[in-house]
Amino acid sequence: QVQLVESGGGLVQAGGSLRLSCAASGNIFSINTMAWYRQPPGKQRELVAHISSGGITNYADSVKGRFAISRDNAKNTVYLQMNSLKPEDTAAYYCKADIRRLIGGGMVSLDDYWGQGTQVTVSS
Numbered sequence: 001q002v003q004l005v006e007s008g009g010g011l012v013q014a015g016g017s018l019r020l021s022c023a024a025s026g027n028i029f030s031i032n033t034m035a036w037y038r039q040p041p042g043k044q045r046e047l048v049a050h051i052s053s054g055g056i057t058n059y060a061d062s063v064k065g066r067f068a069i070s071r072d073n074a075k076n077t078v079y080l081q082m083n084s085l086k087p088e089d090t091a092a093y094y095c096k097a098d099i100r101r102l103i104g105g106g107m108v109s110l111d112d113y114w115g116q117g118t119q120v121t122v123s124s
Contacts (some may be wrong), residue, residue: 002026002099002113009093009118016122017083022095022115024076029108032098034071034078038091038120045094051078063089085122092117 008020024031035050047071049059057069070080078095095115103109 002028002101002111004095004115005099006093006095006115006118009120011121011123012085014085014087014122016085017081018085018120020080020082020093020095020118020120022078022097024097024099024113027101029100029102031073031076032100032110034095034097035076036069036080037096038089038092039094039117040088040091041095047119048093049080061069082114082120085120087122089124090120090122092119094118 001111002024003026004022006020008018010018012018031081032053035048036048037045038048047060048063049067051057051071057065066084071078075076094117097113099113100108100110
């Protein structure tokens with residue numbers, strides 16, 4: 001199977017920085033798009049940023065210029081560098097990856113996998 005494990009969340013003051021990591025492990029043939037989502041308290045989950053296997057990135061307007069997504073394909077890991085944090089960035093952050101697995105008989109399965117989430121709290 002496949003697991004995504006996040007780390008790096010915590011409590012930080014407004015204006016501070018945090019770096020989130022998400023490592024994928026298991027039966028992985030290849031990874032396509034990797035992404036970070038967040039879910040503020042009482043709100044729906046929203047896309048923060050995503051990055052293609054070739055390194056093309058895209059960001060939500062609310063984080064442009066403050067957050068940077070990157071990935072290390074050799075380590076099957078995606079990162080989210082968060083700078084100039086604001087109280088409204090407070091949320092549970094989740095990584096998602098589109099992963100191909102070998103399922104036998106030369107067949108490949110493409111599925112979405114999610115991490116367990118890591119809490120980011122920004123105090124004012």
